[in-house]
Amino acid sequence: MRTWHAWTQPHRIVLIGLFAGLVIWCAMALRWDWIPQYAPLAAEGLWRTIWILAATCVLGMLLAIPLGLAQAVGPWYLSAPARLFCTVIRGTPLLLQIWLLYYGLGSLFPQIPWIRSSELWPYLRQAWPYAVLALTFSYAGYEGEVMRGAFASVNKGQLEAANAFGMPRFTMFRRIWLPQAVRNVLPTLGGETILQLKATPLVATITVVELYSVSSRVRSDTFIVYEPLLLLAVFYMIIAGVIALIFRRLEMQVPER
Amino acid sequence: MEFILEILGLTKSVQLLSFNPPGWGGNLLRGLVNSMQIAAGAFGFGLVIGFFGAYGKLYGGAVVRDLLAIYTTVIRAVPELVLILLLYYVGTDLINQASQALGFGRIEISGVVAGIWVLGIVQGAYSTEVLRGAIQAIPTGQIEAARAFGMSPLMMMRRVTIPAMMAFATPGLANLWLIATKDTALLAIVGFSELTLETRQAAASTRSYFTFFLAAGGLYLIVTLFSGVVFGKIEKWARRGQPSLKGTGG
Numbered sequence: 026m027r028t029w030h031a032w033t034q035p036h037r038i039v040l041i042g043l044f045a046g047l048v049i050w051c052a053m054a055l056r057w058d059w060i061p062q063y064a065p066l067a068a069e070g071l072w073r074t075i076w077i078l079a080a081t082c083v084l085g086m087l088l089a090i091p092l093g094l095a096q097a098v099g100p101w102y103l104s105a106p107a108r109l110f111c112t113v114i115r116g117t118p119l120l121l122q123i124w125l126l127y128y129g130l131g132s133l134f135p136q137i138p139w140i141r142s143s144e145l146w147p148y149l150r151q152a153w154p155y156a157v158l159a160l161t162f163s164y165a166g167y168e169g170e171v172m173r174g175a176f177a178s179v180n181k182g183q184l185e186a187a188n189a190f191g192m193p194r195f196t197m198f199r200r201i202w203l204p205q206a207v208r209n210v211l212p213t214l215g216g217e218t219i220l221q222l223k224a225t226p227l228v229a230t231i232t233v234v235e236l237y238s239v240s241s242r243v244r245s246d247t248f249i250v251y252e253p254l255l256l257l258a259v260f261y262m263i264i265a266g267v268i269a270l271i272f273r274r275l276e277m278q279v280p281e282r
Numbered sequence: 283m284e285f286i287l288e289i290l291g292l293t294k295s296v297q298l299l300s301f302n303p304p305g306w307g308g309n310l311l312r313g314l315v316n317s318m319q320i321a322a323g324a325f326g327f328g329l330v331i332g333f334f335g336a337y338g339k340l341y342g343g344a345v346v347r348d349l350l351a352i353y354t355t356v357i358r359a360v361p362e363l364v365l366i367l368l369l370y371y372v373g374t375d376l377i378n379q380a381s382q383a384l385g386f387g388r389i390e391i392s393g394v395v396a397g398i399w400v401l402g403i404v405q406g407a408y409s410t411e412v413l414r415g416a417i418q419a420i421p422t423g424q425i426e427a428a429r430a431f432g433m434s435p436l437m438m439m440r441r442v443t444i445p446a447m448m449a450f451a452t453p454g455l456a457n458l459w460l461i462a463t464k465d466t467a468l469l470a471i472v473g474f475s476e477l478t479l480e481t482r483q484a485a486a487s488t489r490s491y492f493t494f495f496l497a498a499g500g501l502y503l504i505v506t507l508f509s510g511v512v513f514g515k516i517e518k519w520a521r522r523g524q525p526s527l528k529g530t531g532g
Contacts, residue, residue, distance in 0.1 A: 036345050116460075116506035117499045118467030121478055125495035128482075132491050223361040230471060237363065254368050258360045265359040 055252050063243055070239040071260065074225050077235065078264075081157055082218055085164025090203070092165060093172025107169060114166025120227050122163065127155040127231040156228035164221050171213050175206035208279045215272030219265050236260060295493040298484075306484035306494065313480030314501050316394065317466040320476060323398035325462045328405025329455075335410030336417055350410065357407035363468055369400040370472055393474040401465055405458060412454035416447040448520035456513035463505055477501060 031037070095107040114122070134140050134149055148154055179202055187197040207214070226237035240253035299307045335354070338346045357365065374391055381389050420443065428442040470479035477498055485494040 034344065037348065040345070040348055112507075113499070113503060116503040118464040118478060118502060120467040120470065121481070121495060121499055121502065124478075124482060125491070125499065128485065129491040129495055132489065219359070226361045226363045227468075237361070240364075250371050251368070254364060254371075258356075258364055258368065261361055261364065262356065262359045 051255070055255075056249055057252060059243055059247050059249060059252075063239060066234075066242070067236070067239045070234055070236040073234065074222075074236040075264070077153075077157060077160065077225055077228065077233075078218075078222055081160035081164055082221055084157070084161040085168060085221075088161065088165035089168035089172050092169030093174075093176050093206075096169065096173040097176035111166045111169045114163055115170065119159070119163050119224055120230065123156065123159040123227055123231060126159045127152065131155065152228075152231045152233050156231060156233045160221065160224060160228065163224065164217070167217055167220075168214070171210050171217065172206065175210040176202065178209055179205045211272060211276050211279065215269060215276075218268050218272070222261065222264055222268060295490070298488055298490055298493055299497055306480075306488070309480045309484055310477065310494070310498060310501065313475060313477035313498075314505075316474070317463065317476040317478075318505070319394055320397040320401065320466045320469065320474075321459070321462040323394070324401035324405050324465075325459050327398055327402030328409045328458065328462070331402065331406025332409025332411075332413045335406060336413035339410065339414050340417060354407040354410055357404055362404055362465055363471065365404055366400045366468055366472060369403055370396060373399050393469070393476075396472075397466065397469045397474055397476070401462060401469075404465070405462055408458050408461070409455065412451055412458060413447070416451035416454070417443060419450040420446045449517070449524060452513060452517040452520050456509070456517070459509055459513070460506055463502070463509070 032041075092107045092111065095103040096111070099107065140146060140149065183201055183205065184197065187201050192200070225235060229235060229238035229241065237257060240257045243253040244250055298305055299310070335350055339350050342350070373396060377391060378388050381387070424442055424446055425438070428438045433441065466476050467478040469476055470482065473479070475483075481494045481498040485491045488494070
């Protein structure tokens with residue numbers, strides 16, 4: 026009931042009215058006739074954006090767990106490279122990393138005969154493996170840092186208790202250490218996943234066709250500037266909202282102390 | 283020296299990166315200067331927006347607070363690349379319309395100014411949140427004490443709020459500065475000749491991609507690490523007089 030009251034304050038009603046007016050004006054005054062022609066391409070782009078986002082977040086998280094563990098409790102010969110990796114990834118622009126992998130590796134691979142003749146060559150000639158690799162590294166670099174703090178923050182008594190019960194080390198990690206570490210940083214991970222969503226348009230610069238590149242295509246084909254970009258912004262806001270909702274659901278499963 | 287380079291096979295890379303015309307080092311450094319100019323300008327512009335935004339969010343009326351909430355939410359949910367394109371087109375359109383209304387012709391807008399305008403508005407949303415959190419973290423007693431002494435709001439801001447919030451705001455602002463330096467790379471897509479675009483041009487015309495991209499990565503990394511040291515100093519200075527938290531937490 027309280028939330029309903031919040032929306033019916035006088036100034037909010039006026040603001041909502043103004044906003045509705047703006048939306049209607051946009052719908053009437055701007056050009057939207059290009060939508061039917063580009064809708065299939067946009068659907069494909071949307072699907073690819075979501076697919077890249079999901080794949081790189083999962084792969085990046087799998088990489089971030091050892092990175093965080095190495096930095097939190099690892100010996101120096103593991104923690105030093107892990108820290109170096111995180112510093113380099115976090116200290117350079119993602120666009121530069123994507124271009125380094127795509128143009129650098131992409132120009133190096135064709136010169137090596139056994140790569141050209143290998144089974145993987147048809148994939149390595151395309152752009153998306155480099156995009157996925159760059160985004161995975163980026164997510165792993167940022168999340169490695171987050172997980173370092175998360176692993177270090179788990180109460181030592183819990184681990185000692187598991188040890189005392191003679192729990193094998195991997196079971197202890199799987200059942201106690203990892204779940205508690207992830208729970209502690211769920212809000213941060215949600216924010217980082219939205220940041221990752223906002224990083225996906227960068228792969229359009231290496232010819233991967235995703236949501237953003239569809240809008241560039243519309244712009245260059247029809248010279249319509251604002252409409253595709255506005256629609257694109259709305260799409261990204263919706264996806265970001267969905268991610269926020271998913272993480273709120275996950276956070277609600279964490280029991281309150 | 284040359285002997286060592288010969289052994290490492292780096293002679294060609296060093297030639298490519300030299301400052302004299304066959305090398306591209308000068309272009310990279312010019313790009314770096316452009317990048318830093320844009321980053322510093324955007325960070326400053328963002329701080330100004332963030333300062334007013336934070337005050338508006340904390341002490342403003344209901345309408346101001348709602349509008350600021352929309353601003354920060356939208357900016358933080360939409361990719362920077364999309365915002366950069368939108369703000370770039372809106373900015374150039376508005377200025378051209380204004381200049382045509384005043385009877386001048388179309389104006390060429392300098393890349394640095396456009397970059398500062400675009401990234402500054404993006405940064406403003408983030409610094410609003412950072413500064414708001416920092417102002418809220420000031421113990422209420424300090425503000426009340428200032429009020430009790432009859433300080434005017436302006437003097438209270440200058441003498442109490444800003445110095446007291448510095449310690450809480452510095453880590454967030456350091457993060458924002460790093461984001462600003464890295465976001466300048468996005469301007470390469472709009473065609474500003476900052477470090478990343480200069481690098482790509484150099485790499486494409488010499489076809490030695492690894493040399494140039496790694497060199498540019500090194501430059502960015504140097505900026506990041508140097509900024510980390512500087513902001514560490516600033517935070518230490520801002521925290522002077524506060525009891526150290528080390529060893530007190532359980």
